[in-house]
Amino acid sequence: MTEKTRNVLSSDETAVFTAMDAGLSPKEISVKLSKEDGYIRKTQSRIRKKIDKELKRAANMLRLQFSDNDIMRDQGILKCFDWVNNTYVFLVFTPMMGILAYYTHDCSNNCEDTCKETLDLIRSERGVRVNDKIRSLPNKIQYEHVFEAIRKQKG
């Protein structure tokens, strides 16, 4: 992770993105942030463009296969395929850390802790809450729950 991938969004854009993640409508966001409706919509479209660009850049850098239809701009997720490792890869946009990549796999003792840390980072960055029952499941299943939760968040 380089410094360049961080702070892709301005502080205003981060506030709007976080509110989008919480499922607020543009109108609700404008009230919450005391900004004009039009300003919020313009900011949202700017955020979508930036996220689109970042996701594509990361996917190309990691040599992952994807189609434009796979890019979920509002949710900041891109599901790709890695032919080298023969596995699906989820790229997740986070406001502070830039793009985080998760390669679908069953964790071994070597990666278990690191994968859990990344998972917790995605959760906190994207405001995803899960219950203790899910938290006790293997990482791979937890990741599925987190991506599913992000997918359901509205823009």
Ligand SMILES: [Zn+2]
């Ligand atoms: Zn792992």
